[in-house]
Amino acid sequence: MFDKYPFTVQENFIRYVQIDTQSDPQSTTFPSTEKQKTLGRLLVQDLLQIGVPDAHLDEFGYVYATIPANTDKQVPVICFCAHMDTAPDCTGAGVKPIVHTNYEGGDIVLPDDPTQVISPADHPYLRKKIGEDIITASGTTLLGADDKAGVAVIIDMANFLVSHPEVKHGTIKILFTPDEEIGRGVDKVDLQKLGADFAYTLDGGERGSFEAETFSADAVTITFHGISAHPGYAKDKLVNAIKVAAYFLDQLPKDAWSPETTEDRYGFVHPVHIEGMTEKATLQFIIRDFYTHKLAAYENSLRDELELALSKFPGAKADFVVKEQYRNMKEVLDNHPQVSQYAIGAIARAGVPVIEMSARGGTDGSRLSFMGLPCPNLFTGEMAFHGKHEYVSVQDMQKSVETIVHLAMIWEEKAG
Numbered sequence: 001m002f003d004k005y006p007f008t009v010q011e012n013f014i015r016y017v018q019i020d021t022q023s024d025p026q027s028t029t030f031p032s033t034e035k036q037k038t039l040g041r042l043l044v045q046d047l048l049q050i051g052v053p054d055a056h057l058d059e060f061g062y063v064y065a066t067i068p069a070n071t072d073k074q075v076p077v078i079c080f081c082a083h084m085d086t087a088p089d090c091t092g093a094g095v096k097p098i099v100h101t102n103y104e105g106g107d108i109v110l111p112d113d114p115t116q117v118i119s120p121a122d123h124p125y126l127r128k129k130i131g132e133d134i135i136t137a138s139g140t141t142l143l144g145a146d147d148k149a150g151v152a153v154i155i156d157m158a159n160f161l162v163s164h165p166e167v168k169h170g171t172i173k174i175l176f177t178p179d180e181e182i183g184r185g186v187d188k189v190d191l192q193k194l195g196a197d198f199a200y201t202l203d204g205g206e207r208g209s210f211e212a213e214t215f216s217a218d219a220v221t222i223t224f225h226g227i228s229a230h231p232g233y234a235k236d237k238l239v240n241a242i243k244v245a246a247y248f249l250d251q252l253p254k255d256a257w258s259p260e261t262t263e264d265r266y267g268f269v270h271p272v273h274i275e276g277m278t279e280k281a282t283l284q285f286i287i288r289d290f291y292t293h294k295l296a297a298y299e300n301s302l303r304d305e306l307e308l309a310l311s312k313f314p315g316a317k318a319d320f321v322v323k324e325q326y327r328n329m330k331e332v333l334d335n336h337p338q339v340s341q342y343a344i345g346a347i348a349r350a351g352v353p354v355i356e357m358s359a360r361g362g363t364d365g366s367r368l369s370f371m372g373l374p375c376p377n378l379f380t381g382e383m384a385f386h387g388k389h390e391y392v393s394v395q396d397m398q399k400s401v402e403t404i405v406h407l408a409m410i411w412e413e414k415a416g
Helices: 009-017 036-050 124-128 145-163 241-250 293-311 337-349 364-370 394-414
Strands: 063-067 078-083 098-100 134-136 172-177 198-204 209-214 216-225 268-276 280-289 317-326 355-359 377-379 391-393
Touching (some): 036 145, 036 172, 145 391, 198 209, 198 394, 209 337, 216 241, 216 293, 241 268, 268 293
Parallel strands (some): 078 198
Antiparallel strands (some): 098 134, 216 317, 268 280
């Protein structure tokens, strides 16, 4: 079916990653950065040109579009979703994508900063990519495969379905979101307008991977209140909030809890932002675990450590605020087994071994699932995301396109 199809995913991906769409967790606007809409407008143009007539960008930076059904069957409405923003961790301005055609193995030295080397020793998945075409950045930015690979895959899927009307499918919805990387990706989504019954995010890694389980997540903000005084006359008066926060951080476990000391099914407590002055300092944490009840245990332990720290600094006080971010999608998806079964079947139809994984993170699908739209995650090939070593295989992206076309077909076939 795809033997003679001229995939568009590579050329589109290269265009998309050159648009800076970095989100900003400190912003109070939505989307957090206006530049995300620049890519949104381009995606609308691309969809209209393909022949998806209702594609549009709304005031919040979401792109909505519909590929109408071409079957008489009553098929559940399926949505394919990807996010447009890139992570705040590494700059996405001035991305120079480089295609390493017919990768021969070995180190990939990035030319704009030769100290940046993508090595199979550090990235063993590269050993499976010999003979494929690898896209990287140039060494001074991230690439943006997370999640512009997913965006480009969905655009190519739309191009295939519109240009192959003989391929039967139900109504397909397309959703591109802003601000996923800062946990706000579905804050303003209009699910009634979207009108989907089930969904899939395209935001996964290696070829064949399928994720129907994610972390559950909370955010914790601790605000330390000290006592300000003129430093020249501060004896027995000054309580420095910065020092209280620093002491508290230093007391946290060194060989447990943190992302750098945990793997597999272990969760973590991760400080992600600190700022302050003598009178007030603020620490922000993200709390993660596959088991939702363990979040409260982590948070209670943090409270205990906080009380111990405050006891060392008489006069110091602190506020402890917990905010729910998302929950493990498995709690919802277990009630809709066909959503996962059909995805696994589609990966197999694309001729790819299925790798069922649990995501040590979250996707827009985590929150969408609990908003009433069950939504697991499918592979795109994006690897080493959030840093300068990010890369993606063109052939992985093409297999992702094939997978979601087959997935649309399977939903139609299984309908009554």
